[in-house]
Amino acid sequence: MSLEIINLTKKFGEQTALNNVNIQINKNEIIGLLGPNGAGKSTLMKSVVGALKIEEGQIIYDGKDITEDEISAKKSMGFLPENNPLYQEMYVKEYLQFVANIHQVPHEKVDEIIDLVGISPEKSKKISQLSKGYKQRVGLAQAIIHSPNLLILDEPTNGLDPNQIIEIRNVIKEIGKEKTVILSTHIMQEVEALCTRVILIHQGKVVQDTDIVNFKGKFKNLEEAFSNYTA
Structure with missing residues (x-):
């Protein structure tokens, strides 16, 4: 790259x-x-x-x-803009499957990314029901789901709260080893x-x-x- x-x-x-x-x-x-x-x-x-x-x-x-x-x-390329535009009426997993389809990514990748960014407990909720921190995680998930360079x-x-910040930093650090x-x-x-x-x-x-x-x-x-x- x-x-x-x-x-x-x-x-x-x-x-x-x-x-x-x-x-x-x-x-x-x-x-x-x-x-x-x-x-x-x-x-x-x-x-x-x-x-x-x-x-x-x-x-x-x-x-x-x-x-x-x-x-x-x-x-x-993967992009998470500051205002993090999401489809508020879609469910979390539904939305990420939609993004995966656009990038022609296998569906099993969706569950892998959901686990990686720590939104498994929220995956069946509507995006509009999520806290700001979880919405930010969904935005990060859509940005990395197709393994961009x-x-x-x-x-x-x-x-994000302090614990979430540490978790997301660790995700970014891991991505930065290869991308x-x-x-x-x-x-x-x-x-x-x-x-x-x-x-x-x-x-x-x-x-x-x-x-x-x-x-x-x-x-x-x-x-x-x-x-x-x-x-």
């Missing part, structure tokens, strides 16, 4: 959300995508997965421009627990792209480093 983002610029009217962004990812790793609110993180992730049209620049995935064969690129997660532990994960989060402990590399976006530009040690540098902790780089 390789991902190369070349001179990517995205504007919404007069606002520039991404300004000449260049990123290269060549190996299986868990990357922390950091930045203040409005920095351009979600725009970047949505561009990579094809949810936003690319107007300036290129995204090369596995050696191919993603605009040339969007369906093929999307087949090997690239997994993009936007605030994956949002709304590439891009993880957007505001929780610095999550970055420290999971990530080996940090990409920091501020005002639509990449201002840091380095390993955790270099990112922290002379500062006491990641929070202080983040604050300094985005001041």
